[in-house]
Amino acid sequence: MNIFEALRESHQKQRELGEALLKTSGDSPERRDVFERYKNELFAHAVAEDRYFYIPLMMNDAGLNITRHALAEHHEMDELLEALTELEMSNSGWLNKAKKLVDTVLHHLDEEEHGFFQQAGKILSDKEKTSLAKQYIKEYDKYKKSDKDALV
Known part of the structure; x- marks a missing residue:
């Protein structure tokens, strides 16, 4: 798996949770559950993505x-x-x-997948893409609560 495939997995979860959140209403247990899961998905993804995608790209002038x-x-x-x-x-x-x-999230995901990934693909070597994916997944998993935990 490369970094782009790893990021897209979380992007799909973000899309699904965002859609589910907008279908909720009031101060309901369902809204609370979906919002907590969405917040956690966004947080785990952003922390791991910042550290193992953006920061390495910032080291290259073309990615700045x-x-x-x-x-x-x-x-x-x-x-x-x-x-x-x-x-x-x-x-x-x-x-x-x-x-x-x-x-805002959907705009960001679309912009990444249809522009940023292509530019990053020219900057990173194949070895870096694989290595960064492993590091991203490890970091993402560290911050990601299970769905069971998100219900609490």
């Missing part, structure tokens, strides 16, 4: 600008997650803010 842009988007998502965490789920504005988060 695209990496800065991606990290800025991660920061924007963190701020939206924090705002959602602080807002009561029963608040009428909660779902609108959740939609903004999901839209």
Whole structure:
């Protein structure tokens, strides 16, 4: 497995959880569960991706600008997650803010997969792509709670 395949696995989970979150309503156990799972997926992915994809790319001049842009988007998502965490789920504005988060995540994933990955593919060697995938998966697993844990 290479780094792009590893990242796409989490991207698919993010898409599914984001879609599921927008189908929830009110301060329900379902909304709480899906939101916690989504937050955890985004967190585990971002930590591992920053360390084992973006940082290595930043070491190359050709990867600097695209990496800065991606990290800025991660920061924007963190701020939206924090705002959602602080807002009561029963608040009428909660779902609108959740939609903004999901839209931001989807934009970021599409941008990565249809632009950034192609540029990164030219920068990283095949050996680096495989090595980074192993490191990414190990780090991702370290921060990823099981679905069972996310229900608590």
